[in-house]
Amino acid sequence: MKMNKNQFCPLPPMGWNSYDYYDTTVDEEAVRNNAKYMAQHLKDYGWNYIVIDIQWYAQGAGTQRDKHQYIPFSQLEMDSYSRLLPDPERFPSSKNGAGFKPLADDIHNLGLKFGIHIMRGIPRIAAHHHTPVLGCSLTANEIADPSSICGWNPDMYGVRNTEEGQRYYDSLLELYASWGVDFIKCDDICNTNMYKHNPYSAKHEIEMLAHAIDKCGRPIVLSLSPGPALIEQSFHYEKYANMWRITDDFWDNWDLLKDMFHRCALWKDHVKEGCYPDCDMLPLGYLGKGFGHERQTRFTQAEQRTMMTLWCLFGSPLMIGAELTKLDSWTLSLLTNDAILNLRTPHCKPALLELNDCFSIWTVYNEIEKNAYVALFNLRDTEMEFSVSREELLNSFPENIDFTQLKELWAGQLKPCTDAVICTSIAAHDTCIYQLL
Template sequence: MIIIKSKKIHNSKEDIMNKNDYAPIAPMGWNSYDYYDTTVNEEQVRANAAYLAEHLKDAGYEYVVVDIEWYAKKAGSQRNTYQYIPYSDLAIDEYSRLQPDPERFPSSADGTGFKALADYVHSLGLKFGIHIMRGIPRIAAHTHMAVKKTDWTANQIADPSSICGWNPDMYGVRNCEAGQAYYDSLLEMYAEWGVDFIKCDDICNTNIYPHNPYSASHEVEMLAKAIKKCGRSVVLSLSPGPALIEKAWHYENNANMWRITDDFWDDWKLLKNMFERCELWQNQVSRGNYPDCDMLPIGKLGKGFGEERDTRFTKDEQRTMMTLWCLFGSPLMIGAELTKLDEWTLGLLTNKKVLSMLTPDCKPHQIARDDNQAAWSAHNEKTGQTYVALFNLSEEVQIVNADIESIIGADGRCLFEPDAGLSLEELWTGKVDSAETAVSAELAPHSCVVYEVK
């Protein structure tokens, strides 16, 4: 087996310290997309925020993110034909900036946007986020709307050759001074609303252009510059994936999160593939920089897509997903309708011993992987804690092993004497075990164990 190890590019502290302070640990929270698609409304966001505050905040979950098309009127009303209604009516202000649909978000009807909703989320001790599409609304370009604090109009900064292949709302923005002024005006408005998190779409991989899949890199930089100017700590998340490993340095310089996969759903084939993706990106996890495995499609899903359903992942698969995401250091964004979580799923999300691996101080390291199994370790450089996880990727019961000498630190040194023996605590069950020359477990198909080495 060949293990791919990308080179970590270190930037100066002066260049990135402020950005990295926005997300000292991998962001954790809830996102509306997996359950509501384009249809979420203010009442539903408030209900999920209240649940998050009561049941999940203590475990570290803090972001409440309103996903795509919060500005689109009658969103979801033609879902059998269109996910995104072509050239639909959008709520927009005089400066070409999209606004919340007042029918779905009635507190925005006074012209203050998401401020009232953000204030409510903040009152619960949580943080508020929104999804945006890169660029400027097509309707603003077609009607020559103004760009705040410039003499330019939207049609002059819009790039009609730069579009999204799956959403019809926006044109890309040209790399020019007035284009930067437009992004500055967006972040000025978002800061006034109280936005703490932006998930920007059609920007991490502009996959409609296969010969130039990072064609919007200048818009990533514009967003990053606008965030620095806005006077508020705003986490920047880039979608969709797969992110380009050769552009890791650019993501790290400008964003806090970037998707390493396209939309991730509750399909074992997609989960198995995440082991390969995490292998590729394992050296890029650091404070303020998080390769993103995408949302956790668990619990109740899919209402906005046409029919509410339970996750298709088995309980073993859900533990495998949660273990990999935490050990690797991915952000944790829950896709379920929170108010319908059962006790087992709530326990899955709030296991503090498993969540303790999520800190960027805990460096992930793949020990081995093939088509049937995988083994990972992680070492916390500050606390000295070490973890070992074994995964059965096959369709049969099998024994998975990891030799003690393969458990290494960030500098590549073996962390334990091969003949010393280890004491182990399995973090999902609390079972205590020991190992002599290898950590070993008999595992059901698609299941895992994760040990803290004592």
């Protein structure tokens, strides 16, 4: 039976991804510890995905980090049908052909969902050794496209746009469904940026993945990386994927965060149920251990509020990049503010009133609950006074709104508002978001 992918995630997915802290070095113990923390501290607020990022199949991953992020042509764990398997040294429950099923089962038993990162294509080592493909008369070398590679990772060749290529992807999803995978983050596919003349060269592989998910009988969310996604391909992303990155890797850098306002402005009309332009992970808390330098996020508390506010009102998926077991109480409170998280619904429609180099003003209207909000962002490096007229504000909403109070959602404070103008002072790089009452 054909499934409606838009029902796989009626809200933008929320969870944890191993990349920002572990890079390629994450192991089973770390995944289990982060899953237990999420179940205990975050699940009740909607956080429920545990995603293992890149190279879970690579032996010795991270052991040459001073030279290579991805060791060139390292040994990869693989089954007899050209499909990558977890490295049993890092994921001992995967031994004897079990794959990720034991780990996924335990994560499901915590009330959570399980996801993995994959690279598009077929392993180069499979092509070089002419290994079989399940249910197909051709071998890996005949399915692989050696002219289609990733510029930053050496593991895979692209897959040819053929029936046999589709069969390979079908076999992958059969395997992942048997493990209990709920989420796939596929890389080097949203924007194949090595090919400047054809940055959407893997279009057919997106379709193959979507068709394979449809056939496997399990509702698996499909997330596409890296960005920036191509706005002219928005219809294609929306048809075949649930998430697509609108930026390259996002890190704890103010210039990257400031630029995200322009990206959200470009994509705001493409957020709909089951289809979410993705602002990338939240680089909060402790980061970078797998990259060789563990550190606290470089974002100030003000910048973290700004990031969470923008991601939520825009409707982006939320993936925490930190080591969850090291979250402090302030960061935990940032991630569990129901008033902010409740903005993440397709019923909430954002509108952009103003965006320039100094500030940005957005409104949000919940079409079901009839709630209205205004978010004020100070993009300057110094404190700034905001003044917004009641008339300008009300004109941005689809229905008549009457209000006499403002409730600031981060501080939870109420203040009267009977004047014709809303005035407030906001610190550098900070935000205020008000519900109109």
